Amino acid sequence: MSRIRSHSEPWGSIGERLRRRGLRWTPQRATVIEVLAEGDGHITAAQLVEQCRARDPATIPSTVHRTLDVLEELGLVRHGHAADGHEEFHVLPATEHGHLHCSACGASWEIGEARAIAVADAFRAADGFEIDIGHVTLVGLCRSCAALGSTPGRSD
Amino acid sequence: MSRIRSHSEPWGSIGERLRRRGLRWTPQRATVIEVLAEGDGHITAAQLVEQCRARDPATIPSTVHRTLDVLEELGLVRHGHAADGHEEFHVLPATEHGHLHCSACGASWEIGEARAIAVADAFRAADGFEIDIGHVTLVGLCRSCAALGSTPGRSD
DNA sequence: ACCACTATTGCAATAGGTTGCAATAACTAG
DNA sequence: CTAGTTATTGCAACCTATTGCAATAGTGGT
Numbered sequence: 001m002s003r004i005r006s007h008s009e010p011w012g013s014i015g016e017r018l019r020r021r022g023l024r025w026t027p028q029r030a031t032v033i034e035v036l037a038e039g040d041g042h043i044t045a046a047q048l049v050e051q052c053r054a055r056d057p058a059t060i061p062s063t064v065h066r067t068l069d070v071l072e073e074l075g076l077v078r079h080g081h082a083a084d085g086h087e088e089f090h091v092l093p094a095t096e097h098g099h100l101h102c103s104a105c106g107a108s109w110e111i112g113e114a115r116a117i118a119v120a121d122a123f124r125a126a127d128g129f130e131i132d133i134g135h136v137t138l139v140g141l142c143r144s145c146a147a148l149g150s151t152p153g154r155s156d
Numbered sequence: 157m158s159r160i161r162s163h164s165e166p167w168g169s170i171g172e173r174l175r176r177r178g179l180r181w182t183p184q185r186a187t188v189i190e191v192l193a194e195g196d197g198h199i200t201a202a203q204l205v206e207q208c209r210a211r212d213p214a215t216i217p218s219t220v221h222r223t224l225d226v227l228e229e230l231g232l233v234r235h236g237h238a239a240d241g242h243e244e245f246h247v248l249p250a251t252e253h254g255h256l257h258c259s260a261c262g263a264s265w266e267i268g269e270a271r272a273i274a275v276a277d278a279f280r281a282a283d284g285f286e287i288d289i290g291h292v293t294l295v296g297l298c299r300s301c302a303a304l305g306s307t308p309g310r311s312d
Numbered sequence: 313a314c315c316a317c318t319a320t321t322g323c324a325a326t327a328g329g330t331t332g333c334a335a336t337a338a339c340t341a342g
Numbered sequence: 343c344t345a346g347t348t349a350t351t352g353c354a355a356c357c358t359a360t361t362g363c364a365a366t367a368g369t370g371g372t
Contacts, residue, residue: 081237122275146284180320180369218322218359
């Protein structure tokens with residue numbers, strides 16, 4: 001059995017998947033993937049570099065970035081953008097979901113699959129647009145900040 | 157009458173508005189505002205720097221960025237994020253609107269006030285979230301790319 | 313008109329991420 | 343198991359955007 005907590009199935013055979021495409025299985029990539037497999041499915045490149053360094057102090061940022069590019073091509077991660085526009089990565093498999101950010105109190109949270117699909121359906125019906133709801137973090141005011149009449153800040 | 161094409165009213169008295177707040181009216185700020193007032197209401201900081209240089213080759217990027225911060229505090233511009241997360245500025249006054257970007261063909265376009273309000277209403281009703289629809293560019297597949305079964309690229 | 317005050321500028325230094333390239337090492341074939 | 347091929351790495355140079363600070367120059371008061 002796998003020793004990793006989650007997403008265990010698709011991660012186990014990555015070495016083979018890489019080799020089948022003429023790519024290579026390296027210790028650096030193994031480190032990146034270990035960290036990704038143990039995380040909660042959301043991570044920024046900077047956080048990933050930091051966590052890789054905990055395992056291998058020789059970790060080089062550019063290698064991590066390039067590994068993420070490769071993993072995205074393989075379909076194992078997808079990048080999105082946080083409220084401030086910075087790149088963040090979603091580790092797959094993940095259910096369809098979205099991110100909301102309150103620009104007044106700075107809170108961020110997710111909307112579940114049902115809501116995400118409802119939003120996507122609404123766009124598809126109205127514009128014929130097949131929205132990738134998870135790609136960007138939607139910004140606005142949360143219920144309580146809106147009720148308080150808070151003004152949007154510049155948290156991003 | 158004003159010589160500028162659009163947004164003429166709020167821009168005329170900026171010098172006074174700045175001074176009333178203890179801020180100053182400088183030639184550099186005048187250059188930035190001239191360019192903003194003549195544009196179409198959407199601009200990135202880099203584009204703004206470039207256009208300011210056409211008028212004043214001595215334009216310094218950091219000055220432009222800081223001027224934009226001031227104008228945002230005054231409520232004359234609002235920043236948002238393009239599909240790739242880069243900052244872009246909306247010149248006010250502007251009607252509520254949103255931006256869509258197709259990750260397959262790279263096209264970007266706007267959704268009008270009616271659709272923007274409909275989206276905002278839907279979020280308010282479902283989540284109590286007061287979405288700032290114009291803040292981020294929504295990414296996905298346009299009608300024709302979706303119909304062709306295009307795969308999302310990495311244009312961002 | 314001048315002065316004092318201080319917001320603003322311009323520059324230099326910094327930070328963060330990206331890119332080019334020679335050296336390394338993973339992989340495949342024999 | 344060995345050797346050749348070439349993907350990948352690590353480093354350094356680079357680029358864009360941000361920040362600190364001394365010098366400059368708008369402003370309001372006299």
